[in-house]
Amino acid sequence: MKRIPLVLVLFFAVLISDAQIVVEKPLSNRITGYNMDVELDTEAKTVSGFMKAYWVNISDDIVPDIRMHMYLNAFRSNKSTLYSESGGSPGSREIDYGWVDIVSIYDGDNNDLFDNMKYIQPDDQNDDDMTVLQVMLHKAARPGDTVRLNIEFISKLPSSIRRTGFSGDFYFVAQWFPKIGVYEPAGMRYAKVGGWNCHQFHRHSEFYANHSVYDVSITVPDEFVVGSGGMLISEETLEDGKKLVVYRAEDIVDFAWTAWPGYLVAEDKWEHINIRFLYPPEREKQVDRQLTAVKNALEYFSERVGPFPWPHLTFVDPPTIGAGAGGMEYTTIFTSASADKIPEFVLLPEMVTVHEFGHAYFMGILASNEFEDPWIDEGMNSYWESRIMDHYYGPDKGIINHKDFGISDRSYSRLSYVLSDDKKVTDNTPFSWNYPHSTYGMMSYQKATTWLYTLQGIIGEATIDEVFKTFYREWGFKHPATYDFVDITNKVVTEMHGDRFGEDMNWFFDQTLYGTGVCDYKVDGISNRKVRSFKGIMKSDTGMVLHADTTAGDTIYHSVVRLQRLGEVRLPVDILVHFESGKEVTEQWDGKATYKNFEYYGPDKIAWAAVDPDFKITMDINLINNSYTLEPDKVPIKRFVRKFVTLMQFLILSVTL
Amino acid sequence: MKLVKAFSSGLVRTKHSIKPLIIIWIINLLAISLVAGPFRKLITTTVGNSNATQMIREGFYIDFWADLGPVVLPAISSLATGIFLLFAILFFINVFFAGGLFDSLWANSCRYRIGNFFKSSAKLFFAYLLATLLVMLMILFFGGLLIGVPIIIARASEGDGLPVIAKITRIIFILSLPLFLLVIDYARVWLAANGPAKIFRAIGYGFKAIFTGFFSSYIFMVVMIAIQGGFVFLASKVLNFSPQTGGGLFLLFLLSQVLFFIRLMLRAWRYGGVTAMYMM
Numbered sequence: 009m010k011r012i013p014l015v016l017v018l019f020f021a022v023l024i025s026d027a028q029i030v031v032e033k034p035l036s037n038r039i040t041g042y043n044m045d046v047e048l049d050t051e052a053k054t055v056s057g058f059m060k061a062y063w064v065n066i067s068d069d070i071v072p073d074i075r076m077h078m079y080l081n082a083f084r085s086n087k088s089t090l091y092s093e094s095g096g097s098p099g100s101r102e103i104d105y106g107w108v109d110i111v112s113i114y115d116g117d118n119n120d121l122f123d124n125m126k127y128i129q130p131d132d133q134n135d136d137d138m139t140v141l142q143v144m145l146h147k148a149a150r151p152g153d154t155v156r157l158n159i160e161f162i163s164k165l166p167s168s169i170r171r172t173g174f175s176g177d178f179y180f181v182a183q184w185f186p187k188i189g190v191y192e193p194a195g196m197r198y199a200k201v202g203g204w205n206c207h208q209f210h211r212h213s214e215f216y217a218n219h220s221v222y223d224v225s226i227t228v229p230d231e232f233v234v235g236s237g238g239m240l241i242s243e244e245t246l247e248d249g250k251k252l253v254v255y256r257a258e259d260i261v262d263f264a265w266t267a268w269p270g271y272l273v274a275e276d277k278w279e280h281i282n283i284r285f286l287y288p289p290e291r292e293k294q295v296d297r298q299l300t301a302v303k304n305a306l307e308y309f310s311e312r313v314g315p316f317p318w319p320h321l322t323f324v325d326p327p328t329i330g331a332g333a334g335g336m337e338y339t340t341i342f343t344s345a346s347a348d349k350i351p352e353f354v355l356l357p358e359m360v361t362v363h364e365f366g367h368a369y370f371m372g373i374l375a376s377n378e379f380e381d382p383w384i385d386e387g388m389n390s391y392w393e394s395r396i397m398d399h400y401y402g403p404d405k406g407i408i409n410h411k412d413f414g415i416s417d418r419s420y421s422r423l424s425y426v427l428s429d430d431k432k433v434t435d436n437t438p439f440s441w442n443y444p445h446s447t448y449g450m451m452s453y454q455k456a457t458t459w460l461y462t463l464q465g466i467i468g469e470a471t472i473d474e475v476f477k478t479f480y481r482e483w484g485f486k487h488p489a490t491y492d493f494v495d496i497t498n499k500v501v502t503e504m505h506g507d508r509f510g511e512d513m514n515w516f517f518d519q520t521l522y523g524t525g526v527c528d529y530k531v532d533g534i535s536n537r538k539v540r541s542f543k544g545i546m547k548s549d550t551g552m553v554l555h556a557d558t559t560a561g562d563t564i565y566h567s568v569v570r571l572q573r574l575g576e577v578r579l580p581v582d583i584l585v586h587f588e589s590g591k592e593v594t595e596q597w598d599g600k601a602t603y604k605n606f607e608y609y610g611p612d613k614i615a616w617a618a619v620d621p622d623f624k625i626t627m628d629i630n631l632i633n634n635s636y637t638l639e640p641d642k643v644p645i646k647r648f649v650r651k652f653v654t655l656m657q658f659l660i661l662s663v664t665l
Numbered sequence: 666m667k668l669v670k671a672f673s674s675g676l677v678r679t680k681h682s683i684k685p686l687i688i689i690w691i692i693n694l695l696a697i698s699l700v701a702g703p704f705r706k707l708i709t710t711t712v713g714n715s716n717a718t719q720m721i722r723e724g725f726y727i728d729f730w731a732d733l734g735p736v737v738l739p740a741i742s743s744l745a746t747g748i749f750l751l752f753a754i755l756f757f758i759n760v761f762f763a764g765g766l767f768d769s770l771w772a773n774s775c776r777y778r779i780g781n782f783f784k785s786s787a788k789l790f791f792a793y794l795l796a797t798l799l800v801m802l803m804i805l806f807f808g809g810l811l812i813g814v815p816i817i818i819a820r821a822s823e824g825d826g827l828p829v830i831a832k833i834t835r836i837i838f839i840l841s842l843p844l845f846l847l848v849i850d851y852a853r854v855w856l857a858a859n860g861p862a863k864i865f866r867a868i869g870y871g872f873k874a875i876f877t878g879f880f881s882s883y884i885f886m887v888v889m890i891a892i893q894g895g896f897v898f899l900a901s902k903v904l905n906f907s908p909q910t911g912g913g914l915f916l917l918f919l920l921s922q923v924l925f926f927i928r929l930m931l932r933a934w935r936y937g938g939v940t941a942m943y944m945m
């Protein structure tokens with residue numbers, strides 16, 4: 009990306025979006041901005057009004073058009089790309105459908121652009137999809153030009169709530185206004201020539217947008233409680249039972265809001281951040297759980313990745329009628345998900361809260377293109393979600409925290425990947441709608457989480473934290489691509505470890521991020537063979553010097569640990585060899601060969617051996633074969649079966665009356 | 666007076682039925698071992714010489730069980746069928762021997778012959794099976810009516826008023842459970858006394874009997890349920906410990922069988938008490 013126009017941009021940004029209100033100084037280059045004045049019509053289920061938007065051409069290109077996301081049109085019919093990918097339809101009644109229409113559109117010089125509008129389908133040529141709008145400009149935008157648009161629009165909300173819409177008198181208003189796409193000059197991310205990157209609305213993935221400034225005035229019926237991703241500037245009661253709420257948001261990639269008369273509001277503060285939590289009355293008991301979860305996430309992210317720069321954060325636990333709005337992220341507002349009754353040991357609300365909050369970093373601050381690099385936002389975020397959950401709720405209890413048993417968040421991700429039959433069908437690079445065999449979720453969330461944990465196991469926690477800190481510093485409020493993360497990792501690892509892991513870490517990414525193979529190491533066997541006694545130094549086949557301290561008359565064993573690599577993925581592993589005397593030896597293996605032996609001569613026999621004893625290689629698909637012992641411990645299995653027997657005995661008596 | 670007699674006579678009858686109870690215990694254990702044995706072998710061979718079992722020493726370890734999956738899964742489906750079959754077999758076994766048990770409780774003699782136990786088990790089997798299934802159906806139907814319907818209505822109306830009614834109907838259902846147990850117990854005594862021919866008459870008698878001596882019958886059953894429930898609760902606490910050695914495991918096994926046998930005797934006590942009340 010060009011650096012020179014940035015000064016210009018900041019100049020324009022400050023000019024257009026008034027002074028700083030929310031954050032001390034601009035966090036991003038704010039090449040787009042929106043000023044909206046809208047009203048919610050609870051009868052017609054519409055949000056309509058006016059929008060003034062701007063876009064600054066910071067490229068060296070002459071740009072003839074503007075492209076905008078018109079995402080509510082995904083709910084216009086069952087022929088939209090969203091419904092052709094996911095099946096189903098928006099609903100059976102007219103009120104179920106959703107759409108967004110532009111009533112009028114003028115540029116800054118008052119030229120009418122209405123006839124210059126055209127729906128286009130850059131992703132799939134599906135003519136029935138109306139989620140991307142192209143507007144030809146009256147005059148092409150030259151480098152440094154600011155394009156201004158004055159738009160009157162009307163948004164009809166859909167009923168089913170699939171990331172957005174209404175249910176009864178509950179509203180979650182997201183993806184709701186004409187939103188400008190991202191113009192990518194040649195060389196930015198994957199762009200070979202300059203052009204708009206403005207994808208249609210798909211089943212998976214939600215965002216790719218510039219960091220923007222939003223000034224939004226919303227008129228709603230007086231009894232509604234409103235929450236949004238902006239900072240509340242003012243609230244005033246109007247005539248005929250309405251009220252006007254005014255918000256301002258800075259440097260976020262999307263503006264969403266919610267309104268429901270039933271919300272209760274809990275307020276809290278963490279360092280400089282005012283936290284506002286909207287929840288249904290039935291879930292009063294969960295307020296502390298939710299606030300604790302979000303503060304845990306704030307603390308962990310701030311320490312290990314970077315600061316949360318905004319002074320405000322709103323999050324929502326949608327009521328049961330609006331459950332479809334649960335689990336979505338809009339940076340400074342997000343939705344959790346829960347149920348009216350949920351036991352303390354089921355950490356689902358906490359997990360969703362931590363996850364959706366985390367998207368403020370992965371997609372909000374590090375604004376990757378979710379359509380093209382879905383693993384960056386979902387994979388990285390799930391990895392951090394797991395770390396946070398397991399850190400605060402117990403290493404084996406991040407999801408289920410019962411006194412008798414637990415499930416860690418890391419295990420949850422690992423197992424979703426390991427147990428999938430499709431774990432080898434593709435790598436982590438397809439566009440979000442191109443994952444074969446419905447592997448989008450498993451690949452971009454769980455496989456990515458699993459190999460990120462594996463990377464952590466190899467380079468260490470401190471190093472991976474430094475990788476993410478650097479990633480935040482260098483790419484925060486920009487648009488990183490997959491290779492940018494690889495480059496940062498290579499840089500940080502070589503800075504911290506020299507060539508300990510090789511010239512760079514590409515060998516790792518080639519096998520995980522860009523690879524489809526699986527990893528499986530196995531201890532194939534152990535043997536201890538008695539050899540005649542001897543005196544002096546002995547060398548093994550592998551050239552190792554062993555047991556110089558043996559004396560004549562000792563019984564000497566030739567002991568061997570046999571290792572095998574069953575998967576395609578080759579990673580460096582530790583091997584722990586435990587001798588009968590209690591002595592332990594840790595060996596290193598580059599993990600490349602198919603077979604590998606470690607041999608010992610001495611008076612001591614090997615009792616057991618384990619490959620990757622510290623469970624660093626999270627992506628190893630079978631942990632049971634990671635160890636081998638000559639005296640397997642059968643007690644746990646017997647115990648399990650005995651308890652099963654007793655359970656059956658008691659159960660049958662109750663059933664037979 | 667009638668109550669005291671029911672409890673004491675039930676105890677005496679249980680003592681006289683100790684041999685049938687031992688047989689029931691052994692056959693239950695054998696049947697379960699038929700499935701549990703191969704199950705254990707399957708896991709043991711899959712785990713092989715792995716040290717992974719150390720990981721589950723501390724208790725539940727999800728990665729271990731899940732990694733076992735891909736290898737054990739094909740076997741698991743047959744195992745699931747195995748468990749289902751086992752459950753069905755256990756059900757028939759227990760219904761079958763209920764006949765002999767009621768017969769021995771009825772005979773109330775320390776010289777009761779094991780031959781008679783098997784003979785009357787066989788004789789009463791179909792009648793007992795039908796009666797048990799009928800009463801189970803009644804419980805299911807009544808439960809669906811008192812628990813399911815209010816929930817459905819509450820869902821449909823979205824109002825806040827109904828949950829109170831739902832709570833009340835739930836309490837009514839719980840209070841009615843001892844009655845169903847009395848019906849099936851009285852019916853089984855009737856069948857043991859009058860032969861297996863007239864099943865519906867037996868159930869009819871069951872209903873009649875609870876209303877003729879409602880107070881003592883109901884109290885008796887509630888106390889029996891409380892004792893059994895309390896015992897099962899205590900047993901589950903005792904059996905919750907996780908021994909780490911083979912010796913501890915054997916101890917756990919012994920303990921579980923002793924507790925199970927006591928549970929069997931408690932049930933015989935209930936049957937015996939109802940038998941005594943039938944005779945009064």
Ligand SMILES: [Zn+2]
Pocket residue numbers: 363367385386389
């Ligand atoms: Zn996510």
